[in-house]
Amino acid sequence: MSWNILGHETAVNFLQTHSHPETIRHAYLITGAEGVGRETLAIAFIKAVNCLYPPAKGEFCGECLPCRQIEAQAYSDLSILRVPEGARELKIEQIRAMQQTLALAPYQSRYRIVLIPDFQRATLGASNALLKSLEEPPARAILILTADARESLLETIASRCEVLRLRPMSIDDLTVELQAKHHLTPDEARKLAQLAGGRVGTALRFLRDEELLEKHTNALDMLEELLKQNLGGRIKQVEKLQRAKGQARETYAFLIATWLTFWRDVLICCEASDVPLVNLAQEELIRRAAANLNPQSVAKILKKHEEGLTLLDQYVNPRLILENLLLKLPRLEA
Numbered sequence: 024m025s026w027n028i029l030g031h032e033t034a035v036n037f038l039q040t041h042s043h044p045e046t047i048r049h050a051y052l053i054t055g056a057e058g059v060g061r062e063t064l065a066i067a068f069i070k071a072v073n074c075l076y077p078p079a080k081g082e083f084c085g086e087c088l089p090c091r092q093i094e095a096q097a098y099s100d101l102s103i104l105r106v107p108e109g110a111r112e113l114k115i116e117q118i119r120a121m122q123q124t125l126a127l128a129p130y131q132s133r134y135r136i137v138l139i140p141d142f143q144r145a146t147l148g149a150s151n152a153l154l155k156s157l158e159e160p161p162a163r164a165i166l167i168l169t170a171d172a173r174e175s176l177l178e179t180i181a182s183r184c185e186v187l188r189l190r191p192m193s194i195d196d197l198t199v200e201l202q203a204k205h206h207l208t209p210d211e212a213r214k215l216a217q218l219a220g221g222r223v224g225t226a227l228r229f230l231r232d233e234e235l236l237e238k239h240t241n242a243l244d245m246l247e248e249l250l251k252q253n254l255g256g257r258i259k260q261v262e263k264l265q266r267a268k269g270q271a272r273e274t275y276a277f278l279i280a281t282w283l284t285f286w287r288d289v290l291i292c293c294e295a296s297d298v299p300l301v302n303l304a305q306e307e308l309i310r311r312a313a314a315n316l317n318p319q320s321v322a323k324i325l326k327k328h329e330e331g332l333t334l335l336d337q338y339v340n341p342r343l344i345l346e347n348l349l350l351k352l353p354r355l356e357a
């Protein structure tokens with residue numbers, strides 16, 4: 024395996040055997056938690072499909088022009104369709120524009136490839152529009168979607184894709200890899216693997232950006248505090264936050280998005296699902312919350328967080344959004 028991807032051996036092997044004209048399919052869906060490495064895997068696959076000098080079948084050289092252009096996301100036959108900055112949804116207009124490109128013959132390679140990360144954020148209109156491309160795929164076009172889970176997409180879409188499900192690595196395996204490849208001490212590696220919940224991408228992001236790691240830890244510590252408090256105490260915390268950070272939307276969006284990952288974990292516990300938890304450092308608190316709540320009420324809390332993020336995008340007063348959210352959280356005694 025030369026894709027240099029940590030973990031995900033099965034998915035890598037599968038895609039390596041698919042990176043030839045005789046085996047390649049029209050559509051792939053890579054699912055898994057944010058930071059697990061979905062996009063990194065997609066990009067490696069795209070290189071393997073387009074590499075001019077593959078050192079072996081299913082491999083890529085990383086040095087030829089297509090390999091370098093794909094790495095830089097500047098390859099003429101690759102379009103990456105993202106949710107626009109500051110928006111929360113992928114819109115139908117974006118899908119339609121992409122479909123016009125997709126209908127053209129490839130420019131320098133065998134295929135036109137479209138990568139759409141986080142397709143769970145597509146509107147229903149956008150999903151239905153994409154379905155057309157899946158039902159009648161243009162010749163020499165390849166679609167690669169990523170999403171948090173297959174269930175977040177229309178089944179009509181998922182069923183038309185080759186689905187690859189990525190799971191976080193075990194903490195032990197990620198610890199070993201981080202130690203070997205990033206020169207960390209065993210303690211440092213284990214701590215990082217745990218904070219990242221076994222998600223390679225998240226671990227590497229934390230490694231590059233210590234500030235992000237600190238913000239993430241602080242956000243979860245703050246939630247733990249808030250859950251112990253009554254409403255009066257919570258309002259005081261929000262006042263304190265506002266004094267320290269002002270009304271910057273990003274601060275509030277980061278908090279709510281981080282807490283969202285916590286409540287997803289609580290839901291996983293409530294439903295006794297075998298999906299691995301993301302916030303392993305908070306496992307005790309997550310299990311305690313799950314023991315006190317039923318799945319319906321956790322789903323409501325998750326929905327409140329999602330609504331909070333949408334309202335932030337609509338420039339509603341951040342403090343008001345946060346206070347409203349805190350009203351809905353249960354109180355968990357220590």
Ligand SMILES: [Zn+2]
Pocket residue numbers: 073074075076077083084085086087088089090
């Ligand atoms: Zn190459």
